[in-house]
Amino acid sequence: MTAFATLTFDRQIAAPPETVWQVWTAPAARAVWAAPTADTAVEVLETDPRRGGREISLCHAPGGETYRCEVTWLDLQPALRSSCAEVVSSEGQTLSTALVTAELAPAPAGTDLRVTVQLASVGQDMQAGYREGFEAGVTGLAQVAERSMVIQRRIRAPRHLVWGAWVNSERLPQWWGPDGFSCRTTRIDLRSGGEWVFDMIAPDGTVFPNHHRYSEISPQDRICYTLHWGENGPKHADAWASFEDTEDGTLVTLGMVFSTAGEYAEARGFGAVELGLQTLGKLARAAGAD
Template sequence: MTPTDQPGRFATLTFTREVAAPLATIWQAWTAPAARAVWAAPTPAVTVEFLEADTRVGGREVSLCKVEGQPDIRCECGWLALAPSARSVNYEVVSTEGVPQSAALVTADFSGDGERSRLVVTVQLSALAADMEADMEAGYREGFDAGLGHLAAVATRTMVLERVIKAPRSAVWGAWMDPASLPQWWGPEGFSCRTTRIDLRQGGEWVFDMIGPDGTVFPNHHLYGEMRPQERIAYALLWGENGPKHADAWATFEEQDGATKVTLGMVFSTAAEFQTARGFGAEALGQQTLAKLERRVTSG
């Protein structure tokens, strides 16, 4: 018997999801660490903790799946290919208590038309531990089915805004990370910021009010998680200081021939909040905010 004939040790699984979201949105939901953290847990009993997240070719992602009373499951993902909105390829090694259990090559293909997208994920799987052979395929099938179901749901409440700013990435990052600059351009046209506290670092926060043209006050609280200088930030959006969370957000900064592509993504906590945001024109208002950032870094 050749190695490829050994039953239970090797499997190829294919998963297909039709998603009611644009292609750029499903791509961000699949690749952005802040979004992956929202949908990655297969069940409510599982908590996923991200230890590393470097989403670029050659980068890796390390996470722990935690279930009360059981050993943590460590998952290492290495990105081998990333063709935006088209294809990603990564390896995945799963370990328990330092012992590798399985390895997989995961290929995700994306296609879409307007407000609908299609995701096809192929998993080429190999068991590395003898006690993993019996239920390896069933476990992976159950886990990916659940995770991709959550991904499809998350994508339908995810908003993605993109803008190419004709300025170096260092200048765009600097305007975003400067506590004197950020309140000057943040928010749509006609809005202003009134800051209570601002601490722009990993683990920091920004407590502020957005004040509308008619004087209406909208309390805000940003809690900053990951910050990779000149690459990306992740933060939670709360309704007022220590109020309820209404979105997980991230911003990425990508060099493009001397310009900077800024992508701002938000996973709203509920579908209702997403629909409310779309209803009052959050996408157009967000583009106004990015336009103000552009004016800030290109005006002189």
């Protein structure tokens, strides 16, 4: 017997729609907030946040049961609306199907978010689990969005040139960082599972040790990595860069989810947005745009 239900979740989020959208769709950000409960481990097997793309994950629940969740993106209207079909199964048996719609609207304090789930429970009644999971997920999404920073630049160069400037181990250290900064590399391995250990050196000679760990490098599409304070130091952000074709070049999006609200506030306080835009300006020049 199939049971049907419609569930609605509303949140006011103190972040602009563009940031909420990135946190809702970007794989690196979704990995931070997507677990339905604090003691559920989420293992992402495949992710492709484009119309027709899929996201497949395994939720390892307390008690040992594993749920497979397969999402197919049906519609993506940046910073406005998305819809996806979701199928949840366990041990090869379909438990539920759902149509999940997210709608974003600008609000005085940031963004009004409404998530609607049209649920069909097949193997067992999944309504209570969905309600608990999405309440936790939407709450986590809001918390993550409020400590996330998103920087974008349209670069007048083809995507393959922009991508090439980023993933070349000799060229990346030449342009990375704000105006006047330089990089001193200890080791660099630009691949999924690789890393970059380096010092950023400010114009006044101050040294900032860095360690980037790359979880995914998907050619000409996206780079997902974590930022650490020095080699094997504490993580201070989950980050991603995405690359999209535009009519006149490439849209580059650089996003960061800071580990704490305090680190986010500190970064904004010392001008991280402006410094990030300077970094993307150097990327543009490295790609031959300026």
